[in-house]
Amino acid sequence: MRGSVAARYRNSLRPRVLSRRHRRRFLQRRLSAGVDLRGAASRLSSLSLWPCLVPCQSGRQLSEGDLGNGAALQHRGTEPGNRNWASGCPGAYRRVAAGFAPVKTTEVRLGSRSYPVFVGEGILARLSGLLTRLGFSSAPVVVSNPRVFKLHGDSLRRSLEAAYGPAPVVFIGDGERFKNIASLQKVYQGLIRAGADRRSWVLALGGGVVGDLAGFAAATFVRGIPYVNVPTTLLAQVDSAIGGKVGINLKQGKNLIGAFHQPSAVLSDIGTLRTLPSRELASGLYEVLKCGVIRSEKLILYIERNLQAILSASPSALEHVVLEASRIKAAVVSSDEMEAKQRMILNYGHTVGHALEAATGYRRFKHGEAVAWGMMAAVGFGRELGLLEEKSAQRLLRLIHRVTKLPTLRGISPGRVWNALGRDKKFAGGRIRMVLLPRLGAAEIRNDIDPANLKRFLKNFIESSSNI
Structure with missing residues (x-):
């Protein structure tokens, strides 16, 4: 030049x-x-x-x-996690990860609020090195749950203390039912006890519940402070940790209280996935599959061919699916941060999935399991509307059932599911916005769903699936 x-x-x-x-x-x-x-x-x-x-x-x-x-x-050290330095530089975050091989990087590109997603083995032990390069110069307030912290807390503490000194820790309960106002208040109180102010920051160590709740606390404490996601479940690494959707549940529905508050970074250590129970790993894989279903038939094919390696926690297989799903999620969020339109495709399987979770008090299903049922419902309903050819529909249904045996729908009231669906954010003006598949690897948002038709289908689907 x-x-x-x-x-x-x-x-x-x-x-x-x-x-x-x-x-x-x-x-x-x-x-x-x-x-x-x-x-x-x-x-x-x-x-x-x-x-x-x-x-x-x-x-x-x-x-x-x-x-x-x-x-x-x-x-760039005056504000923790200040990201303006990297805006517009595609190679910026790869340079941050340089020297931390085999860490791989993708990026959510949102101008001055862009941030990296680091994926690799052993990130947790080297966390402070990456955080320091990103501009964090003081200890965070850590939010986690006792179960996760027992597994990964020592590694996190050693890494943070080497760079920043002791970091206060706030514990919340383990499970979707603890993603509530009581747990949020507990985090607020922990921040206040730690003397947090507008120059403080939060580090979320755990799964989707920890990340969503800690992120919402960060979004609202003193009108917003930075936070970093360190997801320890497959589902969180490929979905909830990326994109800035944070919030809590009400008994009437999932994520009814929330905000968009982007993290300063997402650091996904593949090694943490080897500590997951098999059910939790399978649940997360359904979110990986969802990413393939809406954007990448190549990812679907990889899962079909490497399913046992993934479920056996093979490091190379896990790294591949986490990185590919993270890239898909990052690209979608980069194109539509506030879910004006395109980002809604990430809700595939979630219309019915969220309703099933709420109707069962967030106790019967892991989130990914509910999404799996939601995807099967969406396949069936889409077929009624003339979408997705039979061969592709059967291929997807077979793969969903190959992953794991799902909790039954037996005993679930179709009426309660419908009522929960009516309170969902995707129900607007008496009409459902539903993501459906014209083909594998592509999704479309339908705003012309007839509620009466969907209600009829949902009743038949729940009743006919109760014995599966």
Whole structure:
């Protein structure tokens, strides 16, 4: 590429590290243009450590957040988890993970609120190194549950204390029924006891319940503080930890109280999945399968061919499915953060799945198991509407049943399921928004669902499936 160093910086999508000679020439050119870089000159050496400290996007004018003045070149440590430094630099987070092999990286791209998703073996033991590179300079308030902390707490503590000193821990109950206001208040009280303020941050260590609740506490405590997700279940690593949907349940329905609050980072240690009970691992695999069903037939094929390796917690198989599902989730969220339209495809299987969870008091099903039943219901209802050819429908149903034996629908009242579905966020103006499949690997959002027709189908589906 021709032109000056400054021009290359303005027009390049790739972050660059300036040599000493080029740094000097760069300063001379900027100073001659009347830009105040005197205060920043002494700090330019930080570019050698943080190659993407300066975000550069093609066709965009440099502003205060880029190279426009000295303030833009200060070291990004004034706010925990500040992500402006990486905005627009596709390679930024890969550089953060450099030296932490075999850590792999994908990214949720949301401008100044972009964040990395790190996937790999042994991340937990090296957590502080990654967090320090991301700009965290003080100990977090950790939110977890006793069961998870017994398994992974020592490793987390050793890593955090090496960099930040002791970190306070707040424990909540284990299970979906603890994702409630009482647990949220417990986290608030823990933050207050720890002396947390607007410069504090939260680290969520656990599954989806811990991540959702800790994230909502972070979103609302003193009007919002950063948080980092360290998911320890397959379901959380591929779904709930990514995307910024945080919240709690009410007895009337799931996630009725919540917010969009993006994490500063997601760090998924594949090693934690080997401690999962087989039922929990299978539950998470249903969310992986959902990602394939809506976006990637190639992922479906991988699961079909490697199902036993995944369920046996093979590190390479788990890393593959976590990374691929994370990439799918990250891409969808990047295109539609607030679920205006496209992000709704991630709700495939969730319309009926959430209703089943609520109708059974969040006790009978793991979340992924409810989603599995929801996917089967969506296949059946879609077939009634002329969607998804029979061969593909049978292929998906067979794979769902191959993963594990699901809890029965026996004894569940269709009326209670319908009432729970009516309170779901996807029920609007008396009509259901439902995600259905025209083919495997693609999904469409249908807003023309006739409630009476769906109610009839749901009653027949529950009654006919009760003996499965």
